[in-house]
Amino acid sequence: MRYAVLVTGPAGAGKSTFAKSFMTHLAASKRTGHLVNLDPAADPSSFEYEPTIDIRDLISLEDVMSELEYGPNGGIVYCFEYLLQNMDWLEEELGGYEDDYLIIDCPGQIELYTHHPFIPTLVQHLSRMDIRTCATYLIESQFMEDKYKFFSGVLSAMSAMVNLEIPWINVMSKMDLVTLNPEDPSGGARNGLRKKKDIARYLDPDPLLIATTRGDKSDKTNPRFHALNQAIVQLIEDHPLVSFLPLDLTDTDSLEYVISHIDYTMQYGESEEPKEPHDLDEGDFQDLE
Numbered sequence: 001m002r003y004a005v006l007v008t009g010p011a012g013a014g015k016s017t018f019a020k021s022f023m024t025h026l027a028a029s030k031r032t033g034h035l036v037n038l039d040p041a042a043d044p045s046s047f048e049y050e051p052t053i054d055i056r057d058l059i060s061l062e063d064v065m066s067e068l069e070y071g072p073n074g075g076i077v078y079c080f081e082y083l084l085q086n087m088d089w090l091e092e093e094l095g096g097y098e099d100d101y102l103i104i105d106c107p108g109q110i111e112l113y114t115h116h117p118f119i120p121t122l123v124q125h126l127s128r129m130d131i132r133t134c135a136t137y138l139i140e141s142q143f144m145e146d147k148y149k150f151f152s153g154v155l156s157a158m159s160a161m162v163n164l165e166i167p168w169i170n171v172m173s174k175m176d177l178v179t180l181n182p183e184d185p186s187g188g189a190r191n192g193l194r195k196k197k198d199i200a201r202y203l204d205p206d207p208l209l210i211a212t213t214r215g216d217k218s219d220k221t222n223p224r225f226h227a228l229n230q231a232i233v234q235l236i237e238d239h240p241l242v243s244f245l246p247l248d249l250t251d252t253d254s255l256e257y258v259i260s261h262i263d264y265t266m267q268y269g270e271s272e273e274p275k276e277p278h279d280l281d282e283g284d285f286q287d288l289e
């Protein structure tokens, strides 16, 4: 059986860093992992692991930009359309690996997740090749500093995951950047995150975070903005599809916790007993009291 984990999410969310840590974890657990780089704009000097498969061997972003006069974003979208038209290349590259675990690092162009059939098409090909696939969607913890930015992240995660028939895990990355300071009413409160309970309202998005906007001028003065927020609240209440696993790469337990969820959703090693993800209250951010 082969397994693939898609690492997706907006620009700078920490996808490549997570993919790298994932590879290190697999190596430490004596599991064979292969890195697949699907980001045509990836900087090869930053690779700690040489990708086994690299979209840059199929198409060069520089060529697309210079010959077709695309900018970087349009260029990446073009590269992906080219990949989707040349899936036999990927199938051939993937051909030789049995019983392996592929970590597929994707680019951060949000368009690829929201307005292009890129992920669904890729997933169809992977499943045709009998590769069990799950997707991760990362957003970074700084999104919690701005509730509007955060909810736009939630909506983008929802729009990317809806209609996909594979397991999907949302991850709140860079949790090491979140500082809690319950003593100091101003210090830790820059982002309103003073308690673990506040973080929990983001990990399991509480739509009331945008419904209760006391003192928020734009909401008071602009009734249409208010109506939009109400509609978003309703949407999330009616379809509570999105919740996040916190990921703090400075804490091995946190990485293992996320990976155990990924293994579990794919029933990794089906001949063995499936491993239950270990208990929630071992993590730092789950024990709310």
Ligand SMILES: Nc1nc2c(ncn2[C@@H]2O[C@H](COP(=O)(O)OP(=O)(O)OP(=O)(O)O)[C@@H](O)[C@H]2O)c(=O)[nH]1
Binding pocket: 010, 011, 012, 013, 014, 015, 016, 017, 018, 039, 106, 107, 108, 109, 173, 174, 175, 176, 177, 247, 248, 249, 250
């Ligand atoms: N503090 C902290 N910084 C991180 C973490 N993960 C990534 N970063 C930093 O965030 C920046 C972006 O990380 P990448 O892993 O390149 O993010 P990406 O999602 O692959 O970015 P694109 O491929 O450009 O979309 C880098 O400067 C990383 O060092 C983390 O867990 N904690």
Ligand SMILES: [Mg+2]
Binding pocket: 015, 016, 017, 039, 042, 105, 106, 107
């Ligand atoms: Mg990257």
